[in-house]
Amino acid sequence: MKKVKIEAYFKKRREIVERALSRCLPGDRSSVSRAMRYSVLSGGKRIRPILCLASCDAVGGGWRKALGPACSIELVHTYSLIHDDLPCMDDDDFRRGKPTCHRKFGEAVAVLAGDALLAHAFSLISGSRSLSDEIARKAAAELSKASGPSYLIAGQAADLAAEEKPLKSVKELEGIHMRKTAALIAASVKIGALCGGASKEDLRAIERYGWSVGLAFQVVDDLLDATGSKKKLGKAVRKDAALGKATYPALLGIEKSKQIAFSLRERAINALKGFDRKADPLRLIAEYLTTRTS
Amino acid sequence: MKKVKIEAYFKKRREIVERALSRCLPGDRSSVSRAMRYSVLSGGKRIRPILCLASCDAVGGGWRKALGPACSIELVHTYSLIHDDLPCMDDDDFRRGKPTCHRKFGEAVAVLAGDALLAHAFSLISGSRSLSDEIARKAAAELSKASGPSYLIAGQAADLAAEEKPLKSVKELEGIHMRKTAALIAASVKIGALCGGASKEDLRAIERYGWSVGLAFQVVDDLLDATGSKKKLGKAVRKDAALGKATYPALLGIEKSKQIAFSLRERAINALKGFDRKADPLRLIAEYLTTRTS
Numbered sequence: 250m251k252k253v254k255i256e257a258y259f260k261k262r263r264e265i266v267e268r269a270l271s272r273c274l275p276g277d278r279s280s281v282s283r284a285m286r287y288s289v290l291s292g293g294k295r296i297r298p299i300l301c302l303a304s305c306d307a308v309g310g311g312w313r314k315a316l317g318p319a320c321s322i323e324l325v326h327t328y329s330l331i332h333d334d335l336p337c338m339d340d341d342d343f344r345r346g347k348p349t350c351h352r353k354f355g356e357a358v359a360v361l362a363g364d365a366l367l368a369h370a371f372s373l374i375s376g377s378r379s380l381s382d383e384i385a386r387k388a389a390a391e392l393s394k395a396s397g398p399s400y401l402i403a404g405q406a407a408d409l410a411a412e413e414k415p416l417k418s419v420k421e422l423e424g425i426h427m428r429k430t431a432a433l434i435a436a437s438v439k440i441g442a443l444c445g446g447a448s449k450e451d452l453r454a455i456e457r458y459g460w461s462v463g464l465a466f467q468v469v470d471d472l473l474d475a476t477g478s479k480k481k482l483g484k485a486v487r488k489d490a491a492l493g494k495a496t497y498p499a500l501l502g503i504e505k506s507k508q509i510a511f512s513l514r515e516r517a518i519n520a521l522k523g524f525d526r527k528a529d530p531l532r533l534i535a536e537y538l539t540t541r542t543s
Numbered sequence: 544m545k546k547v548k549i550e551a552y553f554k555k556r557r558e559i560v561e562r563a564l565s566r567c568l569p570g571d572r573s574s575v576s577r578a579m580r581y582s583v584l585s586g587g588k589r590i591r592p593i594l595c596l597a598s599c600d601a602v603g604g605g606w607r608k609a610l611g612p613a614c615s616i617e618l619v620h621t622y623s624l625i626h627d628d629l630p631c632m633d634d635d636d637f638r639r640g641k642p643t644c645h646r647k648f649g650e651a652v653a654v655l656a657g658d659a660l661l662a663h664a665f666s667l668i669s670g671s672r673s674l675s676d677e678i679a680r681k682a683a684a685e686l687s688k689a690s691g692p693s694y695l696i697a698g699q700a701a702d703l704a705a706e707e708k709p710l711k712s713v714k715e716l717e718g719i720h721m722r723k724t725a726a727l728i729a730a731s732v733k734i735g736a737l738c739g740g741a742s743k744e745d746l747r748a749i750e751r752y753g754w755s756v757g758l759a760f761q762v763v764d765d766l767l768d769a770t771g772s773k774k775k776l777g778k779a780v781r782k783d784a785a786l787g788k789a790t791y792p793a794l795l796g797i798e799k800s801k802q803i804a805f806s807l808r809e810r811a812i813n814a815l816k817g818f819d820r821k822a823d824p825l826r827l828i829a830e831y832l833t834t835r836t837s
Contacts, residue, residue: 275692281700282692332658337650356631357703360654364626365696367658371665371687375680382676386669389683393665398569398576402659406575409651 255533259299266298266319273320273373284354284362285369289327291345296466297322297434300534301441304455307521307528310445317377318388318440321370325396326433328366331359333405339488346483367396380444388440395436404429408494416495423464430470431463438462438531450523457520462535465513469539471496472506477543514539549827553593560592560613567614567667578648578656579663583621585639590760591616591728594828595735598749601815601822604739611671612682612734615664619690620727622660625653627699633782640777661690674738682734689730698723702788710789717758724764725757732756732825744817751814756829759807763833765790766800771837808833 270289275282298319305315334341334349335356341349351359374380374389395401407425416422438459442452474489475498489496497506517535521528564583569576592613599609628635628643629650635643645653668674668683689695701719710716732753736746768783769792783790791800811829815822 279697279700280704281696285692328658332654335651335654337654357629358700360626360629360631361696361700364622364657364661365692367661368687368691368696371683372691375684375687382680385680386676386683389665389680390669393662393669397662397666398579398659402575402655402662403573406573406652406655410574 255530255537258530258533259537262299262302263295265302265316266295266323269316269320270298270323273317273324274369280354280358281361281365284331284350284358285366287353288331288344288350288362289324289366291347293323293327293345295323296534296538297326297437300434300459300462300531301437301444303530303534304438304441304459305445307455307524307531308442308445308447308451309527310442310447312441314379315441315444317373317379318392318444319437321373321392322433322437322440324366324370324373325392325401328363328370329396329401329405329433331363331366335359338405338409341488343483370396384443384446387443391436391440391443395432400428400432404432411495412492415493416500419497419500422495422497422500426464426467427460430467431460434463434466435459454520454523458517458531458535461513461517461520462538465510465517465535466538468497468506468510468513469541471498472503472510473541473543475499475503483543510539549824549831552824552827553831556593556596557589559596559610560589560617563610563614564592564617567611567618568663574648574652575655575659578644578652579660581647582625582638582644582656583618583660585641587617587621587639589617590828590832591620591731594728594753594756594825595731595738597824597828598732598735598753599739601749601818601825602736602739602741602745603821604736604741606735608673609735609738611667611673612686612738613731615667615686616727616731616734618660618664618667619686619695622657622664623690623695623699623727625657625660629653632699632703635782637773637777664690678737681737685730685734685737689726694722694726698726705789706786709787710794713791713794716789716791716794720758720761721754724761725754728757728760729753748814748817752811752825752829755807755811755814756832759804759811759829760832762791762800762804762807763835765792766797766804767835767837769793769797777837804833 274286274289301315301319301322302312305312330344331350333339334344335351342352343349350362370392371389374385374392377385404425408429435456438455439452442455447455474496497509514535518532521531568580568583595609595613595616596606599606624638625644627633628638629645636646637643644656664686665683668679668686671679698719702723729750732749733746736749741749784793791803808829812826815825
């Protein structure tokens with residue numbers, strides 16, 4: 250697949266994910282339900298669910314099997330953004346070019362909408378009819394681990410702590426990025442592979458791919474914060490620098506950071522060397538994610 | 544079992560639950576982990592996990608099977624208290640006689656500790672070795688439904704909304720209490736019964752018991768807020784009245800509210816009429832919960 254193809258692929262998969270997300274959310278007029286829909290259906294890139302479906306394809310499963318879990322991952326991702334944006338956390342006013350959830354619905358509703366998305370994510374997995382009990386349980390285990398105290402939460406907590414006591418080493422920063430970003434991306438591909446019936450060996454390879462691509466994604470995010478525009482990104486930029494936050498560009502400079510992103514991409518693609526052409530979308534996504542401009 | 548016996552029973556079961564809770568929480572020194580332990584291990588009554596274990600016993604399962612899920616329910620309960628106490632929600636300074644989580648650790652850590660407890664609850668269920676895949680999946684489905692947008696969250700959202708637009712009818716108030724309190728209590732006994740291998744019929748009876756006992760519990764909570772002391776309850780009292788919040792005593796008076804609690808207790812006990820003496824603890828818990836003074 251060439252560039253034009255990966256974009257068509259993304260567009261098609263994004264449409265599938267959007268429809269599924271809209272279906273899986275409550276449709277009543279309560280403020281919490283409206284806040285959930287507002288934040289989830291606000292035009293995200295849908296990287297994680299698309300990776301989940303692509304990973305299910307790569308191991309020879311049909312992507313449809315992974316659609317419920319793919320949505321659950323996006324709900325967890327959205328919940329984490331809503332809570333990260335709160336005044337007591339990063340205090341952000343814009344996200345994807347629109348007012349953040351608490352700016353639109355108030356803080357109490359934003360906290361509850363985040364909570365509801367996290368709980369609902371596990372309803373989607375346990376209620377997913379395409380999965381056996383064994384796979385549903387394993388998928389729930391992966392998702393809860395990635396979003397729990399050892400990964401997503403530890404990453405966000407360390408990120409907040411770093412605002413007060415700046416990090417000095419790339420090693421520390423890598424630790425935060427791995428927990429805050431890469432863990433959920435690794436879980437996305439692992440869950441997709443589980444849904445597709447992957448062998449243990451394939452599962453391990455897919456997981457290596459996920460960690461590398463996940464870290465690369467965050468390094469590129471740091472780069473975009475340093476070099477991108479608010480218009481293109483839909484959120485405040487240079488915020489990291491303003492907060493004195495450690496980022497890859499701040500610690501290593503722009504060029505070196507780009508090199509790291511590229512070498513992580515190579516590592517991700519190498520992890521897939523035992524896979525046939527069904528893993529091409531995963532390979533191209535790795536490329537796309539490291540050359541993206543928004 | 545007489546009163547002295549139910550108290551000894553509670554003490555013993557509480558010890559079992561306390562030890563299991565301590566074991567299941569992360570033990571590192573990060574602020575989020577410390578906040579999780581602080582809030583969970585602060586001497587709650589452990590009603591929900593004890594009900595879960597008693598329900599497992601009542602259907603003829605050994606309570607040990609239900610210990611992981613019982614802890615997961617208490618984590619969900621604690622997460623909901625931490626978030627409800629936040630300044631943007633009920634803005635409470637004390638809980639169980641100690642500063643609330645955000646008063647002790649700051650708002651950001653309190654939000655994250657709540658989030659981490661919710662995610663970790665699902666790790667406990669999916670990782671519980673005593674459960675088959677089928678039961679683990681059903682238990683996760685029950686817990687996520689009870690803690691998700693249709694129940695716990697909807698109840699809390701309606702509760703907040705009622706501060707601005709006072710409720711007029713008991714029916715509305717009952718709806719809030721059912722979703723905010725009774726749903727998680729019903730889930731506790733249902734999950735216990737699932738872990739114990741209950742038949743469909745027993746499961747339905749246990750669920751009826753749970754909803755009645757859950758609503759009774761909240762009516763008594765309203766009564767204690769109206770008549771109890773801060774010293775005994777470990778939290779602010781008369782808060783409902785100060786906020787102009789609808790409660791059973793405010794809408795119906797103290798005597799009528801007591802009658803309702805008693806008749807709910809009868810309904811709960813009647814639901815168990817097909818059960819043998821193994822359900823005695825559930826019967827006595829229903830009695831205990833409606834005559835408690837703290």
